[in-house]
Amino acid sequence: MTVSTKAKAPPTTRLCRHTLTSLHYGGANLVDDLMGQKTFTEVLLMQILGRTPRPVDMRIADVVLIVLMEHGLTPSAIATRLVYMSAPENLQGAVAAGLMAVGSSFVGTMENCSRLLDRLQAAADPQGEALAIAREHQARKQPVPGFGHHLHKPVDPRAYKLLDLARAEPELPGDYLRALETLSRAVDTAAGKPITINATGAVAALLGEIGVPTEVMRGFAVMSRAAGLVAHVVEEQQRPSGRFIWETVEATISFDADPVALEPEQL
Amino acid sequence: MTVSTKAKAPPTTRLCRHTLTSLHYGGANLVDDLMGQKTFTEVLLMQILGRTPRPVDMRIADVVLIVLMEHGLTPSAIATRLVYMSAPENLQGAVAAGLMAVGSSFVGTMENCSRLLDRLQAAADPQGEALAIAREHQARKQPVPGFGHHLHKPVDPRAYKLLDLARAEPELPGDYLRALETLSRAVDTAAGKPITINATGAVAALLGEIGVPTEVMRGFAVMSRAAGLVAHVVEEQQRPSGRFIWETVEATISFDADPVALEPEQL
Amino acid sequence: MTVSTKAKAPPTTRLCRHTLTSLHYGGANLVDDLMGQKTFTEVLLMQILGRTPRPVDMRIADVVLIVLMEHGLTPSAIATRLVYMSAPENLQGAVAAGLMAVGSSFVGTMENCSRLLDRLQAAADPQGEALAIAREHQARKQPVPGFGHHLHKPVDPRAYKLLDLARAEPELPGDYLRALETLSRAVDTAAGKPITINATGAVAALLGEIGVPTEVMRGFAVMSRAAGLVAHVVEEQQRPSGRFIWETVEATISFDADPVALEPEQL
């Protein structure tokens, strides 16, 4: 059959082609060039960045993917466990449910931090720009994206290790690292005390250093958390927690029909 | 442009067509025939069943959709609230996460019950078949789908109200209701004591009575829970619970690295 | 067991409580007060708005829920059908996948339109404010949210029917309707030609009229599309399209590894 559409030319793909007897990822033959020769990190970088990754790209990607994998019984992990308990035939749905919590409030902050780093790199006066950013957020009583952590004090140890590892890589240009340092000094100045760089802030700088565009960064959190959430499903198979969580929440949050007594300022 | 595919003839749709100046749901003009004239329940039944629903269809669908909407802080509702807290810009993702808990373990049981009701209706000796089903499940120590409820004892009040409402409808053929009664007597006999019909068992019978195929039934739970979960999002906006649930779970489930002490039989 | 948390007082819920023998939605007994007496639309409004809905609230909600249900083979419907083909045991996952396409680009525009209507109602000079909004968007070459439709020209017939139905309701205050009219005149003035109000713009005004907060509006699209997508799953069971869509897309989008030739401006 034959189909006509309004579109002038169809889009194309660079990711994959297949024939009856072969499969190609970009320009590489999967069977001959990749299988048994490349790691998962290497191939995912190749597909996402559209180029052959260097060893330094893989080191940076590996440490970022490790760091974002786990933080215990987060909203993400709890959602995955509850959905898995309810539909154990559907492991992918449980992981998908948890991934949806990879949003603006948590890991999504790396994007917002990366946008600030781009702004500093484009500024004529990066120090002045950084101070303006810090004071802007202070005036709105909002944390600067990439700074502060409610569970790690005084510093987020992951952030400083990430930055140390990146600084030890001579092949990285260093522009994002320097922009983050500039921003960090401005944040401390505005606050009048040291505020920790957090893991998502450092991740933004590291991914920027290896050429990951801002709007792709969240994808690294998604891949990493997918792995972390699979581990939570496995643990849920071995040590079920879903019913316990359900009963605990039901026992704790009680019924109160009176809206006025509860949130007068919101009515 | 022109496209050729291997497919002989493309599939067609009966659900909707649109022109520059009109939109049609099936054979009905949305603006002229439906808007301001039909209810949500009426139009969703029309689209799902592919026919004009009778008043009795709407009464049955309404009561089913009401009954499945809410059961407090279920796994579904908790997942929705945690995802909403994490990504409040993405209300649809929070509802979608909760819907994925509408699975085999909870509301999905209506499908399994409906399959048993189909089996009884096809049997030469429904009583004998029902007893065989009840004893089969007893031997495997599994509840018969549609029977028993861990939160409602001795009876699930929703189930008996659903059945009363359906019995009061002279236009329904009654075959599914009778099959459920037959199965209920067999379940009681096998158990040696009364076991409650539960809401999903009664829902299976009611939806069967209005001609909803077994494999479509779960869709009614999905529509109903979507509404229930939107209400949970609204409550989360007004009385946030997500951080409390997170902290409560984190504080309750502690770290224990020793696998042997915990689940020796699973290693 | 006993759990201690850092939280001072747990949150409460107004949505539902249950005992061994009863279930309550807010202050209503499900079995005695709702089942057989209320429609789906009535109960979902009661739960979402936290008050007893008036007949006018139900008429407005019904027409909004009907209008947003269907628009043929949208990205949403295609995603649902492809996921259902891949995992037919998991109807809820297919609907959830489609719901995630209810995003910022399509129905989410009702929120943005509603925010503009709030701004006009708060303005000292609504006409001036409306013109400022229209010219702002024109300068950025962006459509004003709630205006224009790429598939319906010259007017979106749904929008004008929605507004007619709302204007015929004397109990509605009319503030959102008037704000939308003001904005519409300004949009036409700025464009130098009439630009249609679209369905999401009219929906924003109607939901505003019955007291639905802006940040809840997207929930109505979610509930409505959940029903529409269940109908697409049913049609996929009866007239499978998934494999055809897959083959058509595979046959149309070809492999082209050369990034430079394709999108020079994006590199």
Place this chain on the structure above:
Amino acid sequence: MTVSTKAKAPPTTRLCRHTLTSLHYGGANLVDDLMGQKTFTEVLLMQILGRTPRPVDMRIADVVLIVLMEHGLTPSAIATRLVYMSAPENLQGAVAAGLMAVGSSFVGTMENCSRLLDRLQAAADPQGEALAIAREHQARKQPVPGFGHHLHKPVDPRAYKLLDLARAEPELPGDYLRALETLSRAVDTAAGKPITINATGAVAALLGEIGVPTEVMRGFAVMSRAAGLVAHVVEEQQRPSGRFIWETVEATISFDADPVALEPEQL
């Protein structure tokens, strides 16, 4: 505050614990023991398997994760692209939507194949058992899980490369590989012609060899596809295909309201 629940003892977790100044994955200190020292594959295996992975485990996991990452414009990839077009602010939702297509019909088949391999290993007469399995499926006109591929003929090249790589690993016990070979001979015998082992069949054998339980296997597809789908999102940012796919599908699947003419056997 203090909470009492019905549960006797809360569950525990072995995955992660955190203090103000540290984060631990199982028994390892994230900053001191993992960051900069381990790869993504190594840490995900450690978390999922609950043990220190050997180099052979990593080689097998890497090749499996590479092989399942991509197969062009699959239902999964199309769903992700359409959802991304509709809600570009919500990258995680787009990936989650595509992951839900990792279901029973496609990659989920590795679980079903693995169950057969377990059955052969437990059988007194594996050859006889294998033939029985092959004939059973033939009689039901169903493919044996792990065999046959509609896009790769006469053989799925990925499967044989996977098996070659595994056979070259002296540390693997070989039981799953032998079971798959036994099953393959039986499938050929029953068919009277060679039927290819496919990628999911070979993946089941390889994951079995490194001790991945059957019910965890689908998790490897989920992690791998998450990476593949992130690459599709990136390509959708650079070479948008969503609107083209939408228009192509809309132009191809036309409206036909008459159910009788279309699928008489289904009514």
